[in-house]
Amino acid sequence: MRTPSPSWPSSNSSSCASCNPSKAGSPAGGRCALRLEIRAKRFAEREAIRGLTLEALPAEFVALVGPSGCGKTTTLNIAAGLDRAFEGSVEFGGREPVLGYVFQNPRLLPWRTVRQNVALVLPKALRGGPLVDEWLAAMDLTGVADEYPTRLSVGMARRVALARAFVVQPDLLLMDEPFVSLDEPTAQRLRALLAATLERRPATVLFVTHNLREAIQLADRILVMAPRPTRVVAEVPIPVPRGARDDAMVESFRADLLARPEAAFRVLA
Numbered sequence: 229m230r231t232p233s234p235s236w237p238s239s240n241s242s243s244c245a246s247c248n249p250s251k252a253g254s255p256a257g258g259r260c261a262l263r264l265e266i267r268a269k270r271f272a273e274r275e276a277i278r279g280l281t282l283e284a285l286p287a288e289f290v291a292l293v294g295p296s297g298c299g300k301t302t303t304l305n306i307a308a309g310l311d312r313a314f315e316g317s318v319e320f321g322g323r324e325p326v327l328g329y330v331f332q333n334p335r336l337l338p339w340r341t342v343r344q345n346v347a348l349v350l351p352k353a354l355r356g357g358p359l360v361d362e363w364l365a366a367m368d369l370t371g372v373a374d375e376y377p378t379r380l381s382v383g384m385a386r387r388v389a390l391a392r393a394f395v396v397q398p399d400l401l402l403m404d405e406p407f408v409s410l411d412e413p414t415a416q417r418l419r420a421l422l423a424a425t426l427e428r429r430p431a432t433v434l435f436v437t438h439n440l441r442e443a444i445q446l447a448d449r450i451l452v453m454a455p456r457p458t459r460v461v462a463e464v465p466i467p468v469p470r471g472a473r474d475d476a477m478v479e480s481f482r483a484d485l486l487a488r489p490e491a492a493f494r495v496l497a
């Protein structure tokens with residue numbers, strides 16, 4: 229979905245000066261797709277975030293993992309421009325990105341069909357065009373396009389949420405535990421579908437999960453977040469190509485991470 233035209237808390241910069249110059253060979257010459265700096269975020273007396281800095285490169289898949297209630301959803305909402313009540317800045321490299329957001333709950337409108345739910349996020353002129361049916365087909369939903377959400381399984385509803393996020397052709401995809409509460413085979417099918425879709429149609433992804441195996445399977449980089457008030461306390465690049473991450477690789481990478489002696493990694497246990 230395209231968020232309401234954001235007027236960001238600080239000016240958008242055309243490039244993100246603090247990007248790591250060693251990544252200069254990346255698709256956009258080392259320019260960040262996103263740079264978030266959240267100096268402080270409070271909900272009344274509750275301090276949710278303090279001193280969080282996060283960067284993502286174009287087409288990079290960044291997973292955020294951390295304890296329950298630490299501030300992961302709040303971080304995504306700030307990146308999306310849905311929450312502006314914070315101290316800090318959200319910057320994009322280049323033009324303002326088109327955003328797709330997959331919420332924890334699919335949030336489908338029950339009085340609209342599957343096709344209408346997906347079409348609704350598009351400008352009116354595009355709703356009757358081929359895009360909606362293309363994305364329904366990509367998510368294997370053609371057969372239920374005229375059904376209402378109450379008739380769908382949880383896995384199907386999650387696929388509708390994916391179609392709705394991809395139909396806008398997002399530059400930046402924010403995903404908040406999109407596969408939580410699915411049985412493992414269904415979750416595994418949807419992870420494979422997401423990975424294949426991103427191969428075909430790259431986007432920068434911020435992906436919140438409690439599932440370390442899922443993060444290792446999908447991400448280019450994992451950011452470990454501290455308990456509330458949260459910030460990024462460790463960064464773990466995954467140097468293995470996504471296609472080569474079989475169960476054995478994921479299990480051994482996870483075991484290595486859980487065995488790391490640094491305090492930052494204790495939240496993963």
Ligand SMILES: Nc1ncnc2c1ncn2[C@@H]1O[C@H](COP(=O)(O)OP(=O)(O)OP(=O)(O)O)[C@@H](O)[C@H]1O
Nearest residue numbers: 271274276294295296297298299300301302303456
């Ligand atoms: N609208 C709100 N009003 C008051 N407090 C809030 C609000 N939204 C979030 N919080 C609080 O801010 C903190 C961070 O919440 P957030 O939902 O971002 O955490 P999270 O890491 O995504 O949690 P989980 O992993 O359980 O989904 C929590 O203590 C939560 O109770």
